[in-house]
Amino acid sequence: MDKPYYAVIFTSTRKDGNHDYMAMAQFMEKLAKEQPGYLGIESARETIGITVSYWESLEAIAAWKQNAEHLVAQKRGIREWYKDYTVRICLVEREYSWSD
Amino acid sequence: MDKPYYAVIFTSTRKDGNHDYMAMAQFMEKLAKEQPGYLGIESARETIGITVSYWESLEAIAAWKQNAEHLVAQKRGIREWYKDYTVRICLVEREYSWSD
Numbered sequence: 001m002d003k004p005y006y007a008v009i010f011t012s013t014r015k016d017g018n019h020d021y022m023a024m025a026q027f028m029e030k031l032a033k034e035q036p037g038y039l040g041i042e043s044a045r046e047t048i049g050i051t052v053s054y055w056e057s058l059e060a061i062a063a064w065k066q067n068a069e070h071l072v073a074q075k076r077g078i079r080e081w082y083k084d085y086t087v088r089i090c091l092v093e094r095e096y097s098w099s100d
Numbered sequence: 101m102d103k104p105y106y107a108v109i110f111t112s113t114r115k116d117g118n119h120d121y122m123a124m125a126q127f128m129e130k131l132a133k134e135q136p137g138y139l140g141i142e143s144a145r146e147t148i149g150i151t152v153s154y155w156e157s158l159e160a161i162a163a164w165k166q167n168a169e170h171l172v173a174q175k176r177g178i179r180e181w182y183k184d185y186t187v188r189i190c191l192v193e194r195e196y197s198w199s200d
Binding site: 007009011015042043044045046047048049050052058078082083084085086087088089090091092093094095096097098099100 | 107109111115142143144145146147148149150152158178182183184185186187188189190191192193194195196197198199200
């Protein structure tokens, strides 16, 4: 990815019970991909969940946070899905990759 | 955590076969916690693995990368465990949490 860009690290612990969580998570991922300034998303969950999304600018991150359907998901997240979460907005300063 | 601090996002895809991967991953996590400037670590693996470690400074990250036992693990990682990986070194600019 071209620098500078931003990473949003979302770490969370889930409550018991599904309540459409998977469907909403998939919908949010699809919706994120359609936003201006979106660069990518990566996700894994074991004891905790970690989702990292990548964005061109702080403005793109702020706009996605305020997206109407995303706001609905955020409210349901607090009410139904998460025990706790942390969001970290980070400037990617350096990046290197290795591939077999 | 007190700002400014840094996040290292390590995303990877594993090869088939274990070859002591879990034991080494646990050892590296224990060793990371003993390094100067270490602030925390979070990890999850499904299709991909995401490990985020948090550090006080770029110097602390550079020292951990060059740690002798960590260098051995990095070499084995390339030879035995990973199909590919990406490391991103990020400045955490903003952070907020919610808890039930």
